[in-house]
Amino acid sequence: MKVNGQPQRTIWPTADNTAVEIIDQTKLPHEFVTVRLESMRDAERAIRDMQVRGAPLIGVTAAYGVALSMRHHASDAALRASCDMLLAARPTAVNLRWGVERMRALLAPLAVEQRADAAWHQAAVIAEEDVQINRAIGLHGCDLIRAIYQRTKSTVNILTHCNAGWLATVDWGTALAPIYAAIAENIPLHVWVDETRPRNQGASLTAWELGQHGVAHTVIVDNAGGHLMQHGLVDMVIVGTDRVTARGDVCNKIGTYLKALAARDNGVPFYVALPSPTIDWTLQDGVQEIPIEERAAAEVTHISGLADDGKIYTVRVTPPDSPVANYGFDVTPARLVTALITERGVVHAPDEAKLRAAFAAS
């Protein structure tokens, strides 16, 4: 998608193929800064410090991290050490493990002298696969947006929560891919951007990427979506997801469930966009079976932003003695999900039979 009018990805190899560059997402929305990763340790640090975030982008960055390490030392011991160090950068990130293990599986059987080139090629393939999957999600989701526009003949209002945009992937995003596809078709639309406390990925990342691409949008606090839906100001909700169960329960950023309830109460369709590997076929009841990560209290007690003096400050917003709980995700039961939008098509009113039929999974 675009930044300052120019096409941009979140990660890309340098022209001489000796390094990769990324956007330092910790600086957004206040500053657009790119960072050059020249070594596995650079990649590991970028993941750990959350300069890159979003499951697909973490996986691709890790793959490039393995590839960068092979440039310097391609022995079995070096491969093992690199993979282990990258895996430790964010231990609970499923895509990080997936990216690293996919590289390890390819490289381990190869001769040491073949590994550097093979690794670089494979990292690029993984990145390109992500782009193609998201592009396909975008085209399928665009059909849903277009159908609303053809019915209403007026601007389609879409609400989204958190950031499942191109910044979370290599390009296009998941929840925002249908929006970018619709913009490419000149369908008039407007996006309500949930702030997404406590980490504010909506206010800082989604608002920024939509603004850079020229997509009409309005930032709202997470509390506002129900009111908007009561007053007919939302035509559809599209969110991303971290994990979907075999029957279609959706684990996503905390607060998603509240928007799904409001959508149901007001007859607004609620869509979830995902690459099909996000489905965890081992789980059924998401509320009961998915453990919800509790994150640091400081995400709630403190907030960072840009002061008038041009500097970034982190300020406390709660009383110093008040305890805080910080649940990272919630689960939206499948009964509240209008459809799942995947790279293989749209699954309406998802349940296990439909999901297994659509994806022919084990």
Next chain:
Amino acid sequence: MKVNGQPQRTIWPTADNTAVEIIDQTKLPHEFVTVRLESMRDAERAIRDMQVRGAPLIGVTAAYGVALSMRHHASDAALRASCDMLLAARPTAVNLRWGVERMRALLAPLAVEQRADAAWHQAAVIAEEDVQINRAIGLHGCDLIRAIYQRTKSTVNILTHCNAGWLATVDWGTALAPIYAAIAENIPLHVWVDETRPRNQGASLTAWELGQHGVAHTVIVDNAGGHLMQHGLVDMVIVGTDRVTARGDVCNKIGTYLKALAARDNGVPFYVALPSPTIDWTLQDGVQEIPIEERAAAEVTHISGLADDGKIYTVRVTPPDSPVANYGFDVTPARLVTALITERGVVHAPDEAKLRAAFAAS
């Protein structure tokens, strides 16, 4: 309620009855500062600058503002000028108008030399009425908390949104009055405090007042309540309200409706505490008939807090070019309200017939 272990109200006359003192609520939760109001202009400024907020407290402060003005000039012209200036401090505050008009109605027929003493006495009466109404709400609501405790024999978990505590009134509060009453009875309870974006009245005021009074509580982001209810961690919700329609629709701080939906979806009772004059008998359908105030974008784009250097900073959290919408309130339909808790008792499953029967209103 208590601050630093001492009983405290939000507004009180000085010992020599020449002025009133208030808590500067703009400094909370970072600093506890009291301010002396010696003139009508001091009172007007305290209301305008939101050093006092909360409908009942604004009304009482305005009453004292009229009383302070009568100390200096008690002519008809002075009375009219004082009332007009106070009314302009926050033009949309219903209780401000109510407090001022009640004073005007009492004072206008009196001789000029009687007005100063009568006004001071009347302001004190209005303040004391507020305390007694809230205390009655507290006792009625406490019956509901006690019933849960008697059934579960374990800590009662209560979720609240925004600040309808003693800081919004003279003492006790509305939504928090039942909690303070239950604490006085030694019923074990714990309060989930919604942060309440964008103005963070939960994180800054509710958390502070509960902490000062020694009530166990945990601050959460507004997104978290649904997840807590799905996991059985909330026994009841109690919120305040700015306006209730004749059929029981509840207008309250933006985001209340989302909590009511989650409560309904999880079988959690949803209570609304209010003084009965909050009922607006001229309205029926709250969603359609209550105009929702749109407030300044800066409340969403910027946030204030305490930095490590001990200073308060205001920082921007959104991209500079992203538009913002800031709806102050939403409406929870009566169908989602388990009961209204008023000073005259509890009205279960409210509708117009029940409300008119309970309050014998016109």
